[in-house]
Structures are given as structure tokens and as C-alpha cells.
Amino acid sequence: MSDFFEELKRRHQLAAANAYPATSAVSDFANNLINWLFPEHTGQVMADPVLLEQYGRQLEIQLELLLQPMQRQLPDTAGAISQSFMGRVPVIYDELTKDAEAILQGDPAATCLYEVIRAYPGFYAIAFYRVAHALHELHIPLLPRMITELAHARTGIDIHPGAVIAPWCCIDHGTGVVIGETTVIGQHVKLYQGVTLGALSIEKSMALSKRHPTIEDHVVIYAGATILGGETIIGHHSVIGGNVWLIRSVEPFSRIYYKAENKFSESNHE
Ligand SMILES: CC(=O)OC[C@H](N)C(=O)O
Numbered sequence: 001m002s003d004f005f006e007e008l009k010r011r012h013q014l015a016a017a018n019a020y021p022a023t024s025a026v027s028d029f030a031n032n033l034i035n036w037l038f039p040e041h042t043g044q045v046m047a048d049p050v051l052l053e054q055y056g057r058q059l060e061i062q063l064e065l066l067l068q069p070m071q072r073q074l075p076d077t078a079g080a081i082s083q084s085f086m087g088r089v090p091v092i093y094d095e096l097t098k099d100a101e102a103i104l105q106g107d108p109a110a111t112c113l114y115e116v117i118r119a120y121p122g123f124y125a126i127a128f129y130r131v132a133h134a135l136h137e138l139h140i141p142l143l144p145r146m147i148t149e150l151a152h153a154r155t156g157i158d159i160h161p162g163a164v165i166a167p168w169c170c171i172d173h174g175t176g177v178v179i180g181e182t183t184v185i186g187q188h189v190k191l192y193q194g195v196t197l198g199a200l201s202i203e204k205s206m207a208l209s210k211r212h213p214t215i216e217d218h219v220v221i222y223a224g225a226t227i228l229g230g231e232t233i234i235g236h237h238s239v240i241g242g243n244v245w246l247i248r249s250v251e252p253f254s255r256i257y258y259k260a261e262n263k264f265s266e267s268n269h270e
Helices: 002-018 023-037 049-073 078-106 113-119 121-137 143-155
Strands: 196-198 226-228
Touching: 023 049, 023 078, 023 121, 023 143, 049 078, 049 143, 078 113, 078 121, 121 143
Parallel strands: 196 226
Antiparallel strands: none
16 A cells, blocks of 8 residues: 555655646636626626726736746746737637627527627637637647636537637537637638537547648538548538538538438337
């Protein structure tokens, strides 16, 4: 048994050396930031412009404090990275405003923007993804993945922070959506639940190559479709039907549907 406790001691020492922030601190930062941009997220409103500005500065400090223990793994000082990140926040805001509008326009069941921001899993997931993606672009390790996993746990939508997703992204329902690390998605793309944008080969040696598909502008992908491969391009204005399995490119304006053989027959036993 003492060998076992030695092993645990070694593991705890290694984990301490990594010095990543607690998951709760990362969650607080991401939620505070999203709530600052979109008070509809929780309903906590800050009407005073002075407080709004001060809060922006507080968020920068909050991020700097998260990053400080990881300093050795960062390409620049924690302070400089936090400042660069905050400089990107207006772009995140602009893109998320467009995403919320796309969800409202794309879902007949959505009644208003407030509802989309407060209650739609598609908005929740894309909001956490856009924050994580900005941190990923600043070469911050692990933190971006922790942030997208907060949304994954809550919504069932798994978006890798490395994916590149243009604005006006509408993920409706969303449960079971998987968007891999090297996926590229154009503007005005609509995805339904259970869509996988995945890798054709999961060889470890493929780690640095483009493994996931490119989805051009104005594509709709219905529930349960699986689109795989880094060379697979779905041409703009295409529609991919439910449950389609696709490992090749399709031209713009394609219509691809799954045609199931009807293997079931009805019988009427007395
Ligand atoms: C989404 C997906 O295909 O993932 C497979 C593997 N994690 C990879 O990134 O290649």
C-alpha cells in the first residue's frame, strides 16, 4: 500500500507543478465575461456606464490572475495576453450578436433575442466557444478546452476551441453536435442535433494536419448527419439531410439525402 501512496504523492506533486487554475475560477471568468456582454445570459444587469467600464478592467485582471500561475507555458506575460484578449472582446461581441440573430431567424419557435440568449443551448455553446477560440488563438494551453467543456457539459454540444466558425452560426437544439479541432464553418450555417463534423482517420500522427471538414456559407445540415475528413468540402448553399454519412466533397447547391431501405414490415398477429 505504501507504494500506492508514493504513486499518489508523485501524481499530486506533478499536478501542483502544472499550476492550472481551478475549474470554478475558469467558469467564473467565462460566465462573468459573457454576462458583461449579454446581461440576458443570467439577468444580472449593470445599467451604469461607469460600472460597465470598470467591470471590463476587472475582467482583464481576473484573466491575468488565472494566467499568472501558468506563466512558464505562455508566449508572453500574463498581463500582455490579458490585454490582447480584452482587445478582441468587441469582435466576440459582434459575432455573438450575429449568432443570436441567426438563431432567432432560423428557429420558428424562438420568440425574441432575450429568449435565445437566456435559454438556447446553441447560443450558450457558441458563446463559450467564441471566448475559448480567442484564448486558443493567443496560444494559451488547456484553458480554452476547459471553457468549451463547460458548455459541452451543460448543452451536450462539443466544439473544439481550435475550430474556425464564422458568424451567423445557428445550432438548433444541438444535443450531440461534435465540431472537431480543424473544422472550418462559413457564415449563415445551420446545424441540427447530432451532427458530427469529424475526422476520417484518428491516427495520432495526423495531429497537426487538417482532419475535419470545411462547410461553406449558407449550408444546412440536418440531425444526425456525419461529415468526415479534412479534404471534405461542403459547397455553399448545400443541404445535407438527416443521418447522411458523407466522406467526400459536394458541389455548391447540392442536396444530399439519406435513403433508407425499408427493412421493417408491419405484421398483424391475432
Ligand atoms: C471530432 C473528431 O473527429 O474527433 C476525432 C479526434 N478527436 C480528432 O480530433 O481527430
